[in-house]
Amino acid sequence: xxxxxxxxxxxxxxxxxxxxxxxxxxxxxxxxxxxxxxxxxxxxxxxxxxxxxxxxxxxxxxxxxxxxxxxxxxxxxxxxxxxxxxxxxxxxxxxxxxxxxxxxxxxxxxxxxxxxxxxxxxxxxxxxxxxxxxxxxxxxxxxxxxxxxxxxxxxxxxxxxxxxxxxxxxxxxxxxxxxxxxxxxxxxxxxxxxxxxxxxxxxxxxxxxxxxxxxxxxxxxxxxxxxxxxxxxxxxxxxxxxxxxxxxxxxxxxxxxxxxxxxxxxxxxxxxxxxxxxxxxxxxxxxxxxxxxxxxxxxxxxxxxxxxxxxxxxxxxxxxxxxxxxxxxxxxxxxxxxxxxxxxxxxxxxxxxxxxxxxxxxxxxxxxxxxxxxxxxxxxxxxxxxxxxxxxxxxxxxxxxxxxxxxxxxxxxxxxxxxxxxxxxxxxxxxxxxxxxxxxxxxxxxxxxxxxxxxxxxxxxxxxxxxxxxxxxxxxxxxxxxxxxxxxxxxxxxxxxxxxxxxxxxxxxxxxxxxxxxxxxxxxxxxxxxxxxxxxxxxxxxxxxxxxxxxxxxxxxxxxxxxxxxxxxxxxxxxxxxxxxxxxxxxxxx
Amino acid sequence: xxxxxxxxxxxxxxxxxxxxxxxxxxxxxxxxxxxxxxxxxxxxxxxxxxxxxxxxxxxxxxxxxxxxxxxxxxxxxxxxxxxxxxxxxxxxxxxxxxxxxxxxxxxxxxxxxxxxxxxxxxxxxxxxxxxxxxxxxxxxxxxxxxxxxxxxxxxxxxxxxxxxxxxxxxxxxxxxxxxxxxxxxxxxxxxxxxxxxxxxxxxxxxxxxxxxxxxxxxxxxxxxxxxxxxxxxxxxxxxxxxxxxxxxxxxxxxxxxxxxxxxxxxxxxxxxxxxxxxxxxxxxxxxxxxxxxxxxxxxxxxxxxxxxxxxxxxxxxxxxxxxxxxxxxxxxxxxxxxxxxxxxxxxxxxxxxxxxxxxxxxxx
Numbered sequence: 001x002x003x004x005x006x007x008x009x010x011x012x013x014x015x016x017x018x019x020x021x022x023x024x025x026x027x028x029x030x031x032x033x034x035x036x037x038x039x040x041x042x043x044x045x046x047x048x049x050x051x052x053x054x055x056x057x058x059x060x061x062x063x064x065x066x067x068x069x070x071x072x073x074x075x076x077x078x079x080x081x082x083x084x085x086x087x088x089x090x091x092x093x094x095x096x097x098x099x100x101x102x103x104x105x106x107x108x109x110x111x112x113x114x115x116x117x118x119x120x121x122x123x124x125x126x127x128x129x130x131x132x133x134x135x136x137x138x139x140x141x142x143x144x145x146x147x148x149x150x151x152x153x154x155x156x157x158x159x160x161x162x163x164x165x166x167x168x169x170x171x172x173x174x175x176x177x178x179x180x181x182x183x184x185x186x187x188x189x190x191x192x193x194x195x196x197x198x199x200x201x202x203x204x205x206x207x208x209x210x211x212x213x214x215x216x217x218x219x220x221x222x223x224x225x226x227x228x229x230x231x232x233x234x235x236x237x238x239x240x241x242x243x244x245x246x247x248x249x250x251x252x253x254x255x256x257x258x259x260x261x262x263x264x265x266x267x268x269x270x271x272x273x274x275x276x277x278x279x280x281x282x283x284x285x286x287x288x289x290x291x292x293x294x295x296x297x298x299x300x301x302x303x304x305x306x307x308x309x310x311x312x313x314x315x316x317x318x319x320x321x322x323x324x325x326x327x328x329x330x331x332x333x334x335x336x337x338x339x340x341x342x343x344x345x346x347x348x349x350x351x352x353x354x355x356x357x358x359x360x361x362x363x364x365x366x367x368x369x370x371x372x373x374x375x376x377x378x379x380x381x382x383x384x385x386x387x388x389x390x391x392x393x394x395x396x397x398x399x400x401x402x403x404x405x406x407x408x409x410x411x412x413x414x415x416x417x418x419x420x421x422x423x424x425x426x427x428x429x430x431x432x433x434x435x436x437x438x439x440x441x442x443x444x445x446x447x448x449x450x451x452x453x454x455x456x457x458x459x460x461x462x463x464x465x466x467x468x469x470x471x472x473x474x475x476x477x478x479x480x481x482x483x484x485x486x487x488x489x490x491x492x493x494x495x496x497x498x499x500x501x502x503x504x505x506x507x508x509x510x511x512x513x514x515x516x517x518x519x520x521x522x523x524x525x526x527x528x529x530x531x532x533x534x535x536x537x538x539x540x541x542x543x544x545x546x547x548x549x550x551x552x553x554x555x556x557x558x559x560x561x562x563x564x565x566x567x568x569x570x571x572x573x574x575x576x577x578x579x580x581x582x583x584x585x586x587x588x589x590x
Numbered sequence: 591x592x593x594x595x596x597x598x599x600x601x602x603x604x605x606x607x608x609x610x611x612x613x614x615x616x617x618x619x620x621x622x623x624x625x626x627x628x629x630x631x632x633x634x635x636x637x638x639x640x641x642x643x644x645x646x647x648x649x650x651x652x653x654x655x656x657x658x659x660x661x662x663x664x665x666x667x668x669x670x671x672x673x674x675x676x677x678x679x680x681x682x683x684x685x686x687x688x689x690x691x692x693x694x695x696x697x698x699x700x701x702x703x704x705x706x707x708x709x710x711x712x713x714x715x716x717x718x719x720x721x722x723x724x725x726x727x728x729x730x731x732x733x734x735x736x737x738x739x740x741x742x743x744x745x746x747x748x749x750x751x752x753x754x755x756x757x758x759x760x761x762x763x764x765x766x767x768x769x770x771x772x773x774x775x776x777x778x779x780x781x782x783x784x785x786x787x788x789x790x791x792x793x794x795x796x797x798x799x800x801x802x803x804x805x806x807x808x809x810x811x812x813x814x815x816x817x818x819x820x821x822x823x824x825x826x827x828x829x830x831x832x833x834x835x836x837x838x839x840x841x842x843x844x845x846x847x848x849x850x851x852x853x854x855x856x857x858x859x860x861x862x863x864x865x866x867x868x869x870x871x872x873x874x875x876x877x878x879x880x881x882x883x884x885x886x887x888x889x890x891x892x893x894x895x896x897x898x899x900x901x902x903x904x905x906x907x908x909x910x911x912x913x914x915x916x917x918x919x920x921x922x923x924x925x926x927x928x929x930x931x932x933x934x935x936x937x938x939x940x941x942x943x944x945x946x947x948x949x950x951x952x953x954x
Contacts, residue, residue: 095890167886175793342713373672476622495830
């Protein structure tokens with residue numbers, strides 16, 4: 001991007017931002033398409049600084065990693081149901097190879113599938129369009145954020161192929177992840193992959209926060225932001241605070257591994273628990289980092305498809321903020337069994353329990369939005385409703401884990417696995433699908449096939465619940481997680497082995513159902529029905545521009561925002577929706 | 591309406607929750623493992639209570655969700671117009687705050703209170719110095735074994751009459767046991783599912799755990815045998831059964847002798863292939879100690895057996911073992927891992943190399 005002669009005035013609501021768009025010699029990056037000197041293919045689709053292209057790049061990268069993480073999950077399930085048998089493509093899975101599979105499954109899903117989809121893709125695509133900006137505040141940084149994800153992913157794949165198995169799980173507790181437990185190169189690659197991925201997340205986060213604060217269109221107050229934008233905004237704040245913590249923790253791990261530093265071994269003043277503290281100071285906010293955008297998407301979509309204002313949107317925003325604050329002070333509940341001081345443990349119990357209060361407000365508001373609405377069961381809505389159900393299950397099972405006493409039974413069992421999959425996997429996956437289905441017409445200018453989407457929803461929703469609720473049951477039976485072979489180890493696990501086989505079949509259905517989604521997604525990009533400008537009859541600004549939006553998003557002038565995003569079925573309005581930028585005269589009553 | 595929903599939710603929860611049945615049958619045998627420690631029933635009660643509370647909340651959310659979907663959904667019919675309100679009125683604010691209060695008082699404070707009650711019990715460590723009835727045992731986790739050490743006749747650890755076992759913890763019924771838990775190489779977690787407790791074993795520090803068993807291994811084994819002996823279908827649920835009659839293959843070759851365990855899915859397949867739809871068998875019962883924290887490639891088989899004996903039996907066993915240990919004591923025996931006890935890190939290759947190179951032993 002050429003340097004403007006003067007810094008562009010980008011203050012909120014600044015009309016100057018709109019005025020300098022048509023490209024009057026300022027070298028505006030968006031002027032290209034308007035003036036005919038189109039950038040080459042590489043600049044336009046590969047190293048593009050356009051937030052919409054970057055969003056699609058994040059989305060496709062995320063979906064490919066989702067496919068990898070899903071295939072790993074299938075291999076894990078096969079091994080658990082029929083341990084020692086030949087797994088397709090992988091053959092017989094050795095005990096340490098199994099641990100590599102679970103480590104990779106967790107790492108890929110969290111950092112390379114969910115993060116790029118709900119933060120990278122949704123954040124990038126939705127924020128500028130929904131707040132009425134032409135692009136991100138820092139387009140080049142945005143591009144770098146995506147292109148750092150690629151070396152990070154490559155390092156991660158290298159970790160799987162490098163010498164030594166990744167035996168330490170996605171949490172990588174030392175000394176197991178340290179020179180003591182895994183001296184080979186793979187674990188170092190793994191840590192470096194996460195550090196590079198973390199830098200990518202930081203770049204995105206700084207960009208999102210700056211964009212939301214500085215680039216809102218005239219009239220777009222913070223109170224008029226859609227809740228999806230709020231979700232990504234809060235997520236980015238958490239990323240800015242806590243990614244550095246895990247990056248530091250992992251750098252210390254690398255220092256231990258390659259420099260003989262002994263931060264995390266009991267040698268000298270080192271302490272294995274130091275890592276756990278640092279990891280979970282990041283790790284607990286991380287679950288909110290992943291779910292906040294989904295909460296936002298669900299809150300918005302329920303309103304759109306109930307044709308009703310989001311109930312208590314202001315309280316949803318406040319609750320999100322409260323959860324962000326609480327997320328910083330509850331990490332100890334991951335460490336109740338580590339020998340924690342009793343007073344500290346009791347404190348963490350209470351703080352963790354408090355999370356249930358803002359969570360309850362979410363449910364009240366979601367149900368309140370549906371109450372007396374006019375619900376349209378379009379595919380995005382089905383997924384959003386699915387999130388309400390699975391997140392109820394996932395959130396409430398968190399209360400079991402919040403008790404330090406119960407934790408001494410269920411910690412490190414399948415109960416925990418079921419709980420965090422219901423929140424992080426089921427909720428985020430369904431919320432991710434909801435968002436993809438919702439914004440797909442805007443991204444690609446085409447509609448996804450409705451029938452396939454509905455079939456895909458039910459074939460996802462039902463097996464998800466079978467898989468993860470059964471894992472809760474296994475956990476209540478004391479079944480430890482990360483057990484490579486439940487048949488040939490503990491006697492007390494044997495009578496319940498049928499549950500493993502059942503879960504595996506449900507997981508296979510779940511996995512196979514995703515083929516429908518991928519076919520639908522990629523085929524619809526080229527073959528889908530042409531999408532109108534506003535297929536869902538939604539109010540937010542992205543639906544006021546063509547599908548797909550042109551380079552620079554809005555026409556010569558930025559829209560002026562006159563109201564909040566939730567004016568559905570407003571009395572006196574001509575239609576059952578009222579776009580945020582429609583001038584007040586559009587309403588019959590003014 | 592919210593009141594009606596809450597009541598409906600509570601009732602719905604009561605009908606689907608099997609907890610009253612568990613209480614009547616003297617414990618929930620299928621949902622939880624056997625409860626063998628004094629505090630295990632407390633843990634189960636806590637678990638069930640939390641199921642009740644969260645079940646009410648879950649039922650309220652789900653029923654409201656279902657009701658709204660059915661009531662306000664447009665199923666192909668002409669859509670009804672939606673109402674218009676933002677839910678940000680004074681009334682909505684009070685309702686939101688009220689809900690927050692109900693969640694805080696009704697759910698959070700209750701769970702916290704019960705949790706603290708049980709937590710106090712779990713952390714009520716006995717003191718072996720002042721109470722001679724307390725059995726003091728040292729637990730050491732290493733890849734991939736649990737090692738145990740008792741003080742022996744002289745009541746002192748680190749002497750030649752210490753009783754040491756590998757993969758087997760013997761404790762008396764009805765006496766409190768205090769375990770000091772340590773780890774050699776990586777983090778392990780000492781987990782006894784039937785006691786409902788676990789405690790991490792962290793290299794470089796000593797953690798503690800106490801428990802008191804309420805039933806002996808023999809009682810449990812007899813009980814399970816009596817409960818399960820009979821004809822069982824040969825399917826995946828037969829895993830772990832011990833057959834009471836010889837099973838032969840289709841060609842007459844022996845598949846399982848009497849007393850053999852159906853110990854893999856392949857055996858089940860072989861039995862079914864040979865036409866055995868049913869077997870006469872019973873379930874053997876062993877109390878097990880597990881490692882709950884991922885500790886490496888063989889984590890899944892870092893198993894130990896827990897043997898609960900009558901107190902007299904335990905005393906006799908301890909005395910015999912202690913004498914035996916004194917007789918066989920050989921501090922230099924290279925096969926004996928216990929020579930490292932107290933400075934276990936010497937067994938870890940990384941540390942061993944550092945010690946050889948620098949001559950330093952920076953552990954206390």
